[in-house]
Amino acid sequence: MNFEIELENRTKETESVVKAYLPEESGWAKTVIEAMNYSVNVGGKRLRPMLMAETYKLFGGKDKAVEPFMAAIEMIHTYSLVHDDLPAMDNDEYRRGKKTTWVVYGDAMAILAGDGLLNYAFETALTSFEMSGSSVAAKAKALSILAKKAGIHGMIGGQTADIEAEHLGGTVTQEHLLFIHEHKTAALIQAAMMAGAVLAGASDAQVQMIEQAAYEIGIAFQIQDDILDVTSSLETLGKPVGSDARNQKTTYVTLKGIEEASREQKELSAHAIELLAAFEKEGYHNAFLLELIRSLITRDR
Amino acid sequence: MNFEIELENRTKETESVVKAYLPEESGWAKTVIEAMNYSVNVGGKRLRPMLMAETYKLFGGKDKAVEPFMAAIEMIHTYSLVHDDLPAMDNDEYRRGKKTTWVVYGDAMAILAGDGLLNYAFETALTSFEMSGSSVAAKAKALSILAKKAGIHGMIGGQTADIEAEHLGGTVTQEHLLFIHEHKTAALIQAAMMAGAVLAGASDAQVQMIEQAAYEIGIAFQIQDDILDVTSSLETLGKPVGSDARNQKTTYVTLKGIEEASREQKELSAHAIELLAAFEKEGYHNAFLLELIRSLITRDR
Numbered sequence: 190m191n192f193e194i195e196l197e198n199r200t201k202e203t204e205s206v207v208k209a210y211l212p213e214e215s216g217w218a219k220t221v222i223e224a225m226n227y228s229v230n231v232g233g234k235r236l237r238p239m240l241m242a243e244t245y246k247l248f249g250g251k252d253k254a255v256e257p258f259m260a261a262i263e264m265i266h267t268y269s270l271v272h273d274d275l276p277a278m279d280n281d282e283y284r285r286g287k288k289t290t291w292v293v294y295g296d297a298m299a300i301l302a303g304d305g306l307l308n309y310a311f312e313t314a315l316t317s318f319e320m321s322g323s324s325v326a327a328k329a330k331a332l333s334i335l336a337k338k339a340g341i342h343g344m345i346g347g348q349t350a351d352i353e354a355e356h357l358g359g360t361v362t363q364e365h366l367l368f369i370h371e372h373k374t375a376a377l378i379q380a381a382m383m384a385g386a387v388l389a390g391a392s393d394a395q396v397q398m399i400e401q402a403a404y405e406i407g408i409a410f411q412i413q414d415d416i417l418d419v420t421s422s423l424e425t426l427g428k429p430v431g432s433d434a435r436n437q438k439t440t441y442v443t444l445k446g447i448e449e450a451s452r453e454q455k456e457l458s459a460h461a462i463e464l465l466a467a468f469e470k471e472g473y474h475n476a477f478l479l480e481l482i483r484s485l486i487t488r489d490r
Numbered sequence: 491m492n493f494e495i496e497l498e499n500r501t502k503e504t505e506s507v508v509k510a511y512l513p514e515e516s517g518w519a520k521t522v523i524e525a526m527n528y529s530v531n532v533g534g535k536r537l538r539p540m541l542m543a544e545t546y547k548l549f550g551g552k553d554k555a556v557e558p559f560m561a562a563i564e565m566i567h568t569y570s571l572v573h574d575d576l577p578a579m580d581n582d583e584y585r586r587g588k589k590t591t592w593v594v595y596g597d598a599m600a601i602l603a604g605d606g607l608l609n610y611a612f613e614t615a616l617t618s619f620e621m622s623g624s625s626v627a628a629k630a631k632a633l634s635i636l637a638k639k640a641g642i643h644g645m646i647g648g649q650t651a652d653i654e655a656e657h658l659g660g661t662v663t664q665e666h667l668l669f670i671h672e673h674k675t676a677a678l679i680q681a682a683m684m685a686g687a688v689l690a691g692a693s694d695a696q697v698q699m700i701e702q703a704a705y706e707i708g709i710a711f712q713i714q715d716d717i718l719d720v721t722s723s724l725e726t727l728g729k730p731v732g733s734d735a736r737n738q739k740t741t742y743v744t745l746k747g748i749e750e751a752s753r754e755q756k757e758l759s760a761h762a763i764e765l766l767a768a769f770e771k772e773g774y775h776n777a778f779l780l781e782l783i784r785s786l787i788t789r790d791r
Contacts, residue, residue, distance in 0.1 A: 221647070315634045325627075329616065
């Protein structure tokens with residue numbers, strides 16, 4: 190298996206699943222739907238739906254019932270970026286080299302597009318009830334996981350703590366920062382992998398292991414982000430580096446120094462891979478998933 | 491039955507159901523939760539959860555499984571107001587005589603509080619799967635109705651058309667205005683009553699009748715709003731009258747004149763009540779529900 194080629198193929202597959210579930214741009218609500226689809230089509234690594242699909246495969250999932258959930262988690266991830274970019278929030282005009290949603294469609298429509306994506310995520314995931322594959326109980330459980338990890342005790346909680354951290358300037362504690370990373374970044378990765386496991390019929394104990402592994406992957410992923418902001422270049426990263434320092438933002442690197450941050454990042458990712466590899470003893474294999482996680486954490490952009 | 495006293499009792503009951511499901515204000519996400527609860531506690535008639543509970547009772551529903559859905563629909567209604575009031579949207583500083591959420595908590599936190607309420611609505615409704623009463627299929631169907639009627643093909647679609655109508659000034663067509671009223675106002679009333687019916691085990695044909703009646707109630711309710719803005723006073727209405735004229739807003743009254751608007755409003759409401767009363771032949775009674783709808787449409791505030 191050539192990982193790079195395989196990654197490209199699976200990214201395309203994931204992309205086509207996500208796009209198949211986007212709403213049609215027609216009717217009186219056409220503008221908000223255009224804004225929603227624009228936001229999703231700006232692109233990205235499609236990491237969350239890919240992790241969901243691969244965890245689903247790890248536990249032997251073979252049906253299409255996972256697909257509406259894959260689209261749903263990408264919609265949730267996207268809505269959070271659309272609202273984050275608003276002038277009232279981070280006031281970002283570009284994302285992945287393209288104009289952000291509010292710049293193209295205006296603030297009001299961007300607020301509605303974010304709301305529309307969040308709502309449509311649940312609407313989409315709920316269509317799984319009409320599909321074969323996975324039990325009704327598994328679908329209801331996957332939905333609950335998605336809702337919890339995206340909400341005030343998950344991603345929205347992390348965003349709240351992040352906004353409050355900005356007001357604190359340089360006095361953010363490690364506990365506070367870990368809460369932000371766990372909730373703003375790791376929670377949706379947990380949701381993706383846990384929902385994939387649940388839909389494939391994994392046991393509660395297995396889902397718990399996945400929750401822990403996904404937590405470690407999420408934190409390691411975020412620490413890598415903080416490291417790259419210091420060590421990378423505009424050319425490699427595709428966005429300006431050093432923004433954390435300019436914004437006097439407390440990061441894992443400012444708190445612990447780059448060497449210690451890097452050491453902890455490696456420790457977390459090694460442990461996450463160990464947890465996932467341990468499923469092999471129970472007969473569950475997915476070599477691509479392990480490679481994918483290794484690549485995330487050693488990535489240079 | 492003294493309707494006024496009964497209405498007061500049921501409003502209190504509904505209020506206590508909604509409040510029982512509000513999230514606890516603790517942890518790192520405390521601020522956003524406070525902003526969410528502030529928004530819900532500002533009050534209102536609790537019309538949507540009350541209509542849900544009464545339609546549930548109409549079809550013989552007796553369990554508590556409807557309660558998380560009652561809380562959910564009030565959270566969805568509330569989030570739409572929180573986002574509507576934002577400076578980037580209607581820029582309203584007061585609602586029901588109290589400061590709006592963004593005035594108290596700032597724009598960023600108000601955006602997150604709206605997101606939090608929408609997400610928590612689904613999180614809350616999903617807890618019904620852990621409760622007895624109503625079938626799993628009924629709960630999944632009620633959830634889908636809620637999601638559809640709140641989304642881009644429901645309320646968010648109506649808000650989109652409303653924002654676009656503002657840019658058109660006085661040239662809004664009747665078709666455009668009806669789309670706004672149907673989606674911005676009637677859709678959540680439909681969701682409330684349909685979900686109540688579905689959870690109580692009503693048949694598809696019965697749910698369709700309820701959808702039609704709720705459509706008529708929603709439109710009649712909105713026309714009454716437009717009429718009161720012309721005919722009422724600040725003292726009676728509790729908010730400034732004449733705001734539609736000042737904003738050069740196209741309403742049912744500007745399109746059709748007050749007499750014709752009033753005639754259509756009465757016709758719609760009479761027909762809605764007729765549809766609901768027809769269920770009596772099948773053995774389904776709820777005298778309070780019929781009175782409630784009459785009172786909504788003849789209200790002077």
